[in-house]
Amino acid sequence: MGGLVEHGKLFIGGEFVDPVGTGTIEVVSPHTEQVIGRVPHAAEADVDRAVAAARRAFDEGPWPRMPLEERIAAVTRIKDAFAVRHEEIARTISAQNGSPYSWSVLAQALGAMMVWDAAITVARDHPYEVERAGVLGPILVRREPVGVVAAVVPWNVPQFTAAAKLGPALLAGCTVVLKPSPESPLDAYLLADIASEAGLPEGVLSILPAGRETGEYLVGHPGVDKVSFTGSVAAGKRVMEVAARNLTRVTLELGGKSAAVVLPDADLDAAVAGIVPAAWMNNGQACVAQTRILAPRSRYDEFAGALAAAAGALVVGDPLDPATQVGPLVARRQQQRSLDYIRTGQEEGAKVLAGGGRPPGPERGWYVEPTLLGDVDNRMRVAREEIFGPVICLLPYEDEDEALAIANDSDYGLSGSVWTGDAARGVDFARRVRTGTFSVNTFSLDMLGPFGGYKNSGLGREFGPEGYDAYLEHKMIHLPPGHRAS
Numbered sequence: 001m002g003g004l005v006e007h008g009k010l011f012i013g014g015e016f017v018d019p020v021g022t023g024t025i026e027v028v029s030p031h032t033e034q035v036i037g038r039v040p041h042a043a044e045a046d047v048d049r050a051v052a053a054a055r056r057a058f059d060e061g062p063w064p065r066m067p068l069e070e071r072i073a074a075v076t077r078i079k080d081a082f083a084v085r086h087e088e089i090a091r092t093i094s095a096q097n098g099s100p101y102s103w104s105v106l107a108q109a110l111g112a113m114m115v116w117d118a119a120i121t122v123a124r125d126h127p128y129e130v131e132r133a134g135v136l137g138p139i140l141v142r143r144e145p146v147g148v149v150a151a152v153v154p155w156n157v158p159q160f161t162a163a164a165k166l167g168p169a170l171l172a173g174c175t176v177v178l179k180p181s182p183e184s185p186l187d188a189y190l191l192a193d194i195a196s197e198a199g200l201p202e203g204v205l206s207i208l209p210a211g212r213e214t215g216e217y218l219v220g221h222p223g224v225d226k227v228s229f230t231g232s233v234a235a236g237k238r239v240m241e242v243a244a245r246n247l248t249r250v251t252l253e254l255g256g257k258s259a260a261v262v263l264p265d266a267d268l269d270a271a272v273a274g275i276v277p278a279a280w281m282n283n284g285q286a287c288v289a290q291t292r293i294l295a296p297r298s299r300y301d302e303f304a305g306a307l308a309a310a311a312g313a314l315v316v317g318d319p320l321d322p323a324t325q326v327g328p329l330v331a332r333r334q335q336q337r338s339l340d341y342i343r344t345g346q347e348e349g350a351k352v353l354a355g356g357g358r359p360p361g362p363e364r365g366w367y368v369e370p371t372l373l374g375d376v377d378n379r380m381r382v383a384r385e386e387i388f389g390p391v392i393c394l395l396p397y398e399d400e401d402e403a404l405a406i407a408n409d410s411d412y413g414l415s416g417s418v419w420t421g422d423a424a425r426g427v428d429f430a431r432r433v434r435t436g437t438f439s440v441n442t443f444s445l446d447m448l449g450p451f452g453g454y455k456n457s458g459l460g461r462e463f464g465p466e467g468y469d470a471y472l473e474h475k476m477i478h479l480p481p482g483h484r485a486s
Contacts, residue, residue, distance in 0.1 A: 004035065004036060004037065004038070005027075005036060005037040005038075005186055006037065006038045006039075007037075007038070007039045007040070007186075007189050008040065009040065010040055010042055010046055010206075010207070010208060010209075011188075011189070011192035011195075011196075011205075011206060011207040011208075012046065012049050012050045012053060012206045012208070013049075013050065013053030013054070013057070013202055013203040013204075013205075013206055014195070014196060014200055014201070014202050014203065014204060014205060014206075015202075016192070016196075017049075019040040019041075019042065019043065019046055020043050020045040020046050020049070021040075021041065021042075021043035021045070021046070023040065023041035023043065024038050024039065024040060024041055025038065025039050025040070025041045025182045025185055025209055025210075025211075026038055027039070027096055027183070027184075027185065027186055028331075029095060029096075030096075030097065030098040030319070030327070030328040030329060030330055030331065030365060030366045031095075031098065031318055031319055031320075031327070031328050031362075031364070031365045032364055032365065033364050033365065033366070036095055036096075036186075037096075037185075037186045039185045039186070039189070039209050040209070041182070041209065041210055041211065041214070042179075042208035042209060042210040042214050043210075043214065044214060044217045046208055046214075047177070047208060047214060047217055047218050047221060048221075049206075050177045050206035050208055051148060051177055051218070051221050051223040051224060052223065053175075053202070053203035053206060054148045054175035054176065054177055054203055054204070054206060054223070055148055055175075055203075055223045056203050057175045057201060057202060057203025057204050058145070058147055058148055058173075058174065058175045058203075061175075061201055061202065061203055061204070062201050063170075063173060063175060063200070063201050063203075063204050064145050064173035064174070064175075065173075068123065068124070068128075068171070071123075071170065071171055071173065072120055072123060072124060072171065074170075074198050074199060074200055075116060075119070075120055075167065075170055075171055075198075076120060077197070077198040077199070078116060078194055078195060078198045079113055079116035079117050079120065081194040081197065081198070082109060082110070082112055082113035082116065082159075082194070083110070083113050085109075085190065085194070086105060086109035086110050086113065087105065087109070088190065089104075089108065089109040089112070089159060089187060089190055090104035090105040090108055090109040091104075091320065092186050092187045092190060093108045093109070093158060093159065093184065093187050094108075094319040094320055094327070095186075095319070095320065096155070096183065096184045096186055096187065096330075097155050097156065097158075097183060097184050097285075097330045098283055098285075098319045098327040098328040098329060098330055098366070099156075099282050099283065099285075099319060099327060100282075100283070100319055100324045100325055100326065100327050101319060101320050101321065101322055101324065102322050102324070102325075103281065103282060103325075104319075107157065107160065107281075107282070108157060108158075108159055108160060109159065111157075111160050112159040112160045112162070112163040113163075114447055115160060115163035115164050115167055115447050115463070116163050116166075116167045117447075118167075118447035118448050118463065118464075119163070119167030119168050119171055119447075119468070120167070120171065121448065122168070122171075122448065122464060122465055122467075122468045123168070123171035123172070123468065126143070126465060126468055127143070128142065128143050129141070129142050129143075131479070134478070136478070137478065137479065137481050137483075138478075138479040138483045139476055139477065139478055139479060140476070140477040140479055141474060141475070141476055141477075142474070142475040142476075142477065143469070143472040143473070143474060143475075144173075144472060144473050144475055145172045145173035145174045145471065145472060145473070146172070146174055146225050146226045146249060146470075146471050146472060146473050147174060147175075147224075147225030147226060148174065148175050148176075148177070148223055148224050148225050148226070149165070149169045149174045149175070149176045149177070149224070149225070149226045149227075149228060149471065150176075150177050150179070150218045150219055150221070150224045150226070150227045150228070151165035151166060151169065151176055151177070151178045151179070151227075151228045151229075152179045152215055152218070152219065152227070152228070152229045152230070152231065152239070153165065153178065153179070153180055153181065153230055154181055154230050154231050155181035155182075155183035155184040155330055156282060156285045156286060156287075156330070156388075157282065157286070158180055158181065158184045158187055158188070159187055159191065161230045161253075162178060162180070162188075162191060164230075164253075164451075164462045164463065164467070165178070165228040165230075165462070166178065166205070168462075168467055168468045168470070168471050169226075169228070169471045170200075170204070170205070171468075172468065172471040172472050174225075174226070174471050175203060175204045175205070176204070176205050176206070177205075177206045177208060177218060177224070178191075178205065178206065178207045178208070179207075179208050179209070179210055179214070179215050179218055180207065180208075180209050181209075182209060182210065182211045183330050183331060184330075185209035188207050188209055189207075191207065192207050195207075212235075216238070216239075216242055219239050219242045219243055219248075220242040220243065220245060220246065222246050224246070224248055225248065225249065226248065226249045226250075226251075226470075226471065227239060227243050227248055227249070227250045227251070228250075228251045228462075228470070229250065229251070229252050229253070230252075230253040230254075230287075231254065232254065232255055232386075233254045233255050233386075233456045233457075236252040236254040236458065236459075239252065240252065240459070249470075250459060250460070251452075251458075251459065251460035251461070251462065251467075251470050252458045252459040252460065253287070253451075253452060253453065253457075253458045253460075253462060254287070254414075254453060254456060254457050254458040255287055255386040255388075255412060255414070255456065255457060256287045256288055256289070256291075256386065256412045256413075256414030256415055256453065256457055257291055257292060257383070257384065257385070257386055257410050257411070257412040258288060258289065258290050258291060258292065258412070258414055258415040258416045258417075258435065259290070259292045259293075259294055259406065259407040259410070259416045259417075259433075260275045260278065260279065260290035260292070260293045260294065260416065260417045260418075260419065260443075261294045261403050261404075261407055261416070261417070261418045261419065261429065262275075262293065262294060262295045262296065262299075262303060262418075262419045263296070263400065263403070263418060263419065263420040263421075263422075263425065263426070263429070264296040264298060264299060264400075265420055265421035265422060265425075266419040266420050266421060267419075267421060268299075268302060268303065268306055269306075270419070270441070271303070271419035272303070272306045272307055272310055274417070274419065274441070274442060274443060275290055275293060275307070275417070275419070275443075276307070276310045276311065276314075277443075278290040278417065278443035279291060279293065279392045280311070280314060280325075280326055280370050280390050280392065283326050283327050283328070283329055283389070283390050284338075284370075284387070284388065284389045284390035284391060284392070285329065285330065285334070285388055285389065287386075287414055287415075287457075288414055288415035288437065288445060289415075290392075290415070290416070290417055290443065291386075291387065291391075291392055291393060292376075292378075292383060292392075292393050292395060292406075292407075292410075293307065293392060293393065293394045293395070294395050294396075294397050294403050294406055294407065295394060295395070295396060295397070296396070296397060296398075296399075296403075297396040297397065297398055300396045303394070304353055304372075304374050304394055307353070307354075307372055307394060308353040308354040308372050308374075309354075311353075311354035311355060311370045311371070311372045311392070312354045312355070312370070314326050314370045316359045316361075316367060316369065316370065317361075317362070326370050326390055327367075328365040328366045328367045329366045329367070329368060329389055329390075330366070331366060332366050334366065334388065334389060335366035335367070335368055335389075337387065337388070337389060338368045338371075338387060338388075338389030338390065338391050339357065339358075339368060341381070341382055341385075341387045341389070341391055342355075342356055342357070342368075342371055342373070342391055344381055344382060345373045345376070345380060345381075345382035345391075345393075346373075348377075348380040348381065348382065349375065349377070349380070350373040350374065350375055350376045350380060350382060350393070351373065351374045351375050352371065352372075352373060352374075353372040353373065353374040353394065354369075354370065354371060354372040355368070355369030355370050355371030355372065355390070355391075356369060356371050357369055368389055368390055368391070369390070370390045370392075371390055371391045371392065372392050372394060373391065373392070373393050373394065374394045375394075375396070376393040376394060376395045377395070378395055378406050378409055380393075383395065384410065384411065386412070400429070404429065404432055404433065407433050407435075408432075408433060408434050410455070411455055411456045412435075412453065412454075412455060412456055412457045413434050413435040413436060413453050413454030413455040413456075413457050414435060414436055414437065414452075414453040414454075414457035414458070415435060415436070415437045415438070415439075415445075416430075416433055416435045416437070416438045416439070417438065417439040417440070417441075417442070417443050418430060418433075418438070418439075418440055418441075419441055420440070420441065423440060423441060426440035426441060427440055434454050434455070435453070435454055435457075436450070436451065436452045436453045436454055436457065436458075436461070437449075437451055437452075446463070446464075447463045447464070448463065448464050449463060449464045450462075450463060450464045450465075450466035450467060451463045451464075451467065452467075
């Protein structure tokens with residue numbers, strides 16, 4: 001991605017149109033700290049236009065009324081375009097938010113394609129009408145599209161989270177207004193091009209880059225039937241508060257402080273090899289990152305040394321360099337946040353086992369070294385609060401019961417993993433952890449299964465049939481007495 005990228009229009013209802021206001025968003029490279037793009041900042045009047053278009057398209061247009069196979073065909077064209085343009089998408093996202101290019105190819109671009117593909121699989125097999133016996137006679141249970149969806153996505157994995165919302169919403173027959181983050185609007189224009197070429201009917205999709213105020217106006221809009229939000233806990237609580245004024249349905253995918261639990265019988269090399277990429281993925285800017293590593297005290301020094309060595313070996317640098325494993329953080333505020341937490345952790349008694357500051361070398365860029373804090377107590381702030389940077393905590397425990405207690409002692413419950421030589425023991429441990437997603441001797445996120453959080457990590461689920469149902473209303477039709485199932 002070279003030169004300044006400028007867009008002067010907004011994508012509203014399937015067309016590129018002039019914005020109402022004159023506000024702009026400047027996109028700054030986290031590597032060079034230079035402006036690399038400018039796009040319009042959507043105003044409230046633009047939201048009104050987009051919601052009105054979505055409302056007409058849902059209430060009167062063909063999209064929710066066309067056969068499912070026709071919607072699948074349109075969404076398949078979107079998915080296929082991601083495969084063709086995945087390198088361009090990956091480069092654009094890496095330039096905006098600092099994701100290492102190699103990770104962007106797999107998780108940002110091809111990962112988004114996999115999310116679209118999984119949504120198609122779920123939609124094709126979903127039960128839209130089911131007849132069954134009721135107490136008073138036969139009934140028909142229908143699933144119908146919920147209506148106009150406001151989808152708000154973050155900057156860390158913008159296309160992955162957009163696909164998680166757009167895929168099921170569009171396939172269900174909903175219309176959508178998507179609000180990208182102001183830190184990452186450039187890839188949203190690639191999505192707009194793809195959607196335009198896919199031939200979605202008028203009004204079905206709008207994309208409005210904007211900040212918090214416009215996002216809040218969208219979430220609270222009376223023309224919206226459903227809000228799907230991914231972001232911080234504080235922002236999620238505000239979304240729920242604003243949406244409640246209209247009793248708008250909400251799905252919230254929020255933060256995490258996930259535990260990777262190493263049981264005493266774990267293979268050291270396998271556990272370290274699996275945990276390190278899961279902990280420092282996307283520069284630590286991932287809600288599912290394994291940010292609390294729990295090691296048995298009997299093997300603590302062994303694991304501490306191996307993890308510190310692995311962290312120190314991670315290649316830090318230009319996010320567009322294919323060799324880079326950890327890039328810069330998205331903004332100066334995120335860099336300072338991580339550095340502040342490192343200092344706070346040391347003040348609380350934690351020891352820096354790897355990293356601990358800005359890396360040597362680049363004079364510019366919002367970089368923080370991959371950092372491992374050892375001797376962490378679960379009561380410390382660094383163990384309890386989501387840092388959202390490359391700062392990982394290593395906590396010792398005495399026995400398996402204490403490991404389970406530490407894993408569950410969190411305001412979050414999004415992800416986690418356990419590493420053990422006995423898979424059955426690992427599955428039993430997984431059943432007892434209060435978290436929405438958990439892995440045994442691996443770390444993964446399956447797009448055909450439900451994804452979401454317990455506690456402050458969110459409300460509702462994405463992916464799989466459970467996530468698809470979030471974009472459908474359930475209707476019961478009482479069938480006439482004596483009706484025989486067809």
